[in-house]
Amino acid sequence: MNVELDRDRFVETMRYQAQIGATEDGGLHRLTLSDADREIRDWFAEQMEAEGLGITIDEFGNMFGYREGTDPDAGTVLVGSHLDSQPYGGIYDGQLGTVAALELVRTLNEADIETKHPIEIVNWTNEEGSRFQPAMQGSGVWAGEHELAEEYARTDADGNVFEDELERIGYKGDTPAEPQREYEAGLELHIEQGPYLEENGKDVGVVTGVVGFTWGEITFRGEADHSGPTPMHHRRDALVAAADVITQIRRLPDALGERTVGTTGHIDAGPNSINIIPETVSFTWDLRDPETAVIDEARERVLAEAERAATREGIEWEYTDRHRTDPVQFSEQCIDAVRDAADSLGYDSMEMVSGAGHDAVHVAKEMDTSMVFAVSEGGKSHNESEFTSWDDCYAAANTLTNAAVSLATADR
């Protein structure tokens, strides 16, 4: 038996949420713990209440809505994503997955469908990690990956403390930020943020795992000299060394794996003046692959290139590892549920590994998990031109709903 979401209501709900923190160019600027975040949370709580869900706000602001099952001993199926956005980000990202979770319970209530397993929907705090680092913070605290006190103390660029901001918007709850029940399975719908579904002409993605990644920062310290009278052979130019490593990070993936990616997203130079040789340059690496060994190899090669570049320029260097996440392999049970749901609805699906981290990575530490991916036009995300057609949004939401229902009604 398939359950079908009400397409009109679903699209209307997506459009409604996109107004809160809307940008002039059709995007979304709904940074975590901002006034816009409070507003979307208030709305989300109202919707959950209207559906008769049991609401829990935990001490880290994660919002849960619980729908009882028929078997008091059956584990809960957890479904959801996040409602915060990147600065001037898109309106789909994780919002789609949270709206779809809400539509799932609306649809079950409307059709009076009972499930053996309880279903709980969730909006995780600060998935984006742009205002406060790290990303996927709420699910990370909840899964025991991060220390509550440490994450409370994080500050944004203006020096605002996370805990103060959480209190300010009224979402510091009393429930400990940790699993409060037995969970059977977890599902998250998110846009792909990559081009594979579109390139392959598929309707939805069945996510089998998530690439791991390493983040770090390299700093070169050369010598600030006048750009005119300093001969080339006298220079210790930190930016030239950085350029060598940035080039290496661009080329490395071809030499390693089919799914390896490498990026320098951030660079700062000092004194950063047109006629002074750069003395200090700091820049980041972001290296990802589905295989742990490939990630390690990529990081080693980048550091080896930094050492060579520093030697060539005769300068000092240092590096800091900023973050590391191992690749995740999702569970067969949940992958099957997503694939079968897509098949039964007549959607053309493909299995894929997620190139981005998601709350589901933390959820997977607590329970069997998988994800549904929606098509991202041009693979674009984290900017206002992010786009997924309503057809593709609907296909993914329907897949999520039916996968959740099949897991929640399974005889386990």
Place this chain on the structure above:
Amino acid sequence: MNVELDRDRFVETMRYQAQIGATEDGGLHRLTLSDADREIRDWFAEQMEAEGLGITIDEFGNMFGYREGTDPDAGTVLVGSHLDSQPYGGIYDGQLGTVAALELVRTLNEADIETKHPIEIVNWTNEEGSRFQPAMQGSGVWAGEHELAEEYARTDADGNVFEDELERIGYKGDTPAEPQREYEAGLELHIEQGPYLEENGKDVGVVTGVVGFTWGEITFRGEADHSGPTPMHHRRDALVAAADVITQIRRLPDALGERTVGTTGHIDAGPNSINIIPETVSFTWDLRDPETAVIDEARERVLAEAERAATREGIEWEYTDRHRTDPVQFSEQCIDAVRDAADSLGYDSMEMVSGAGHDAVHVAKEMDTSMVFAVSEGGKSHNESEFTSWDDCYAAANTLTNAAVSLATADR
């Protein structure tokens, strides 16, 4: 007949001026038109007055002190440099050349030496160009290279307007900023800011000309995508293209000329976030050589590489020429005067081309000109570790003094 400066008084004067705007680490932070600039100007005016010089402050703040000659028809010899500094710069730079010009007139007065030609000493406004661009601004306006109104309207990083700041410190004079007399010759003492004198074991440099240079900015516009799920072949990474050109700017000089130098001193990336592919990267070029043809060739090759890099990444690019100065060949008369002065004092000198622009480049448009260079330890400048020994300062100041006296007493 040689004139010898009073070494103790000269060193004491150098030390005195270095206190005004001194940094904790022994450098100088005396940005143009700052309170520290006002203080050093007040001091300089007092010293000139004490020597009985006829003081002129022109409408751009350039300060002149005139010492009469014996021949009313003889052209004036102009001697001086600048008293402003880079942010956290050194205490020698052009300050040495201005103090030496003051010591020149002190010495002539003390010894009651009359010269046929009048001698005028000068402190040029805003040589450094770090607070307000362009560099060598005061001498440029004076020599008719820049429009007064345009330069008045320049703003610093905080939005302060040049003309307002000039009035605020009380140095907007009434005299038009243009040559007010007939000039016979110009001389400027400056630290070398390069390593050639030290490497060759010389006492002073005889400057035969100044390299020309081209300044410009290249902007690449790629696409901001998520660093995880965007495959390498889908990327339009503005920073990778910039790295290619920065590398080219580093390598180019070897392929062009012995004295060619190329620098990227400034870079800005956006959105500049660890997990977003850089969308916009702007960075500068600074290319210098004694030959116009080589400068043009270097600029062409950099732009050609930018075009290739943009094509490789599939991105847009544009460039802006920011500044251009042709190489300058100083006059034989003045070069000879400097070389002969060094010889007669027993200093070991070498002829050299200046790698940096100086006020003397503008002065040379109005009169025969040359420069004296003082040894720069390690070639360092524009930072607090800039260093010239008092012996080397004194040798250069004595050379300047005697070159000026020989030009001022010559029978022309």
